[in-house]
Amino acid sequence: MxxxxxxxxxxxxxxxxxxxxxxxxxxxxxxxxxxxxxxxxxxxxxxxxxxxxxxxxxxxxxxxxxxxxxxxxxxxxxxxxxxxxxxxxxxxxxxxxxxxxxxxxxxxxxxxxxxxxxxxxxxxxxxxxxxxxxxxxxxDRRTRLGAQIVFAPHTERVSWTLVHSLVRYAPDVGLRMLLRDLTLLPVRDVVAGLRPEDQERLLALFSRMRSGRGFTRDLKELxxxxxxxxxxxxxxxxxxxxxxxxxxxxxxxxxxxxxxxxxxxxxxxxxxxxxxxxxxxxxxxxxxxxxxxxxxxxxxxx
Missing domain, CATH: 3.40.50.1820 (Alpha/Beta hydrolase fold, catalytic domain)
Structure with missing residues (x-):
């Protein structure tokens, strides 16, 4: 069914x-x-x-x-x-x-x-x-502790609502904030190196992400x-x-x-x-x- x-x-x-x-x-x-x-x-x-x-x-x-x-x-x-x-x-x-x-x-x-x-x-x-x-x-331990607070089932909706608002109203700031933990390079350089169409694709993706109960489950299992x-x-x-x-x-x-x-x-x-x-x-x-x-x-x- x-x-x-x-x-x-x-x-x-x-x-x-x-x-x-x-x-x-x-x-x-x-x-x-x-x-x-x-x-x-x-x-x-x-x-x-x-x-x-x-x-x-x-x-x-x-x-x-x-x-x-x-x-x-x-x-x-x-x-x-x-x-x-x-x-x-x-x-x-x-x-x-x-x-x-x-x-x-x-x-x-x-x-x-x-x-x-x-x-x-x-x-x-x-x-x-x-x-x-x-x-x-x-x-790593720092990421785990932060994620358990920000993406916990009872807080992730609020966290993502804030993120979605940020990428909508301040997209440059939103991209830098969200890419910061995904790169070892200076995040401003990473954002500047993205083509405009790729920036749009990333903003659209970030604007629809949610963690549900899945991410805290991942943290525990992995x-x-x-x-x-x-x-x-x-x-x-x-x-x-x-x-x-x-x-x-x-x-x-x-x-x-x-x-x-x-x-x-x-x-x-x-x-x-x-x-x-x-x-x-x-x-x-x-x-x-x-x-x-x-x-x-x-x-x-x-």
Missing amino acids: SNARRHGPDEHPTEVAELAAGRVEYRFDRRGPATVMVFYGGHLRAGLSLGEEVFTETGCSVLVPSRPGYGRTPVPTGGTAGGFADVTAALCAHLGITQVAAVVGVSGGGPTAVAMAARHPALVRRLILQSAVGPLPWP ATTGDLAGDAGRVSQPALVIATRQDAAVRFVHARALATALPHAELLESRADSHLVWFGQDWPLISERIHAFLAEGPPRTS
Whole structure:
């Protein structure tokens, strides 16, 4: 059973599937026969999109579930990254998807993508990780303490209302404030280096973000990495790990750890100025590598 819901003009329509393991919100952008599955990180839900053009421009369909606590997916659905990977596999069966060309993990969605590849190798052909949390504790203590206050379930609505007002009425200030914790470079230089159209895209994205109960759940789950390390070692599919050394949100050491832990991984270093690799000047080259990665022959087996 599923029901549809159309969001505001700046969001994509989503649906909710009532599965045996729980309720899950998702968006299924049906295009071609190949499907790419995307697990977004903190503050993003199925109704929002970031960098999906790299997949849709090749004709791929895109399936985006809201992870537990985000959008209309309740916190108990799946419980852990591995548990939600199993829920998403059930969602694929529900939708008639028998193979996924690639599972993509973005930032805090990385552990779920790794678990998906490890636990469902017959379903998933390839793994792509973008600025993803690896098998290391995350985040640092200062960030954790601040986030537990600002993005707690009883305060996140107020916090995001203030952010949304700021990006609407003082966009330059809003961009600097929101990018400050995503880059190791001077934030004024990072904002100045963005094209006007990319600034508009970021402002539109920031104006629609919410944390729900998902981000505090992420903070708790990602503080320990034992499951992720174990899952990474069991991934038999080819993996592409994309990250930048200028990322302050998920440090480059996470990408190195993932590339080491995954048996068949390629580490692709972005030259982006921040966590948001899609806005780096070299993103067209990275997109070409992603296209080639998806088009490569059958993955090696172990």
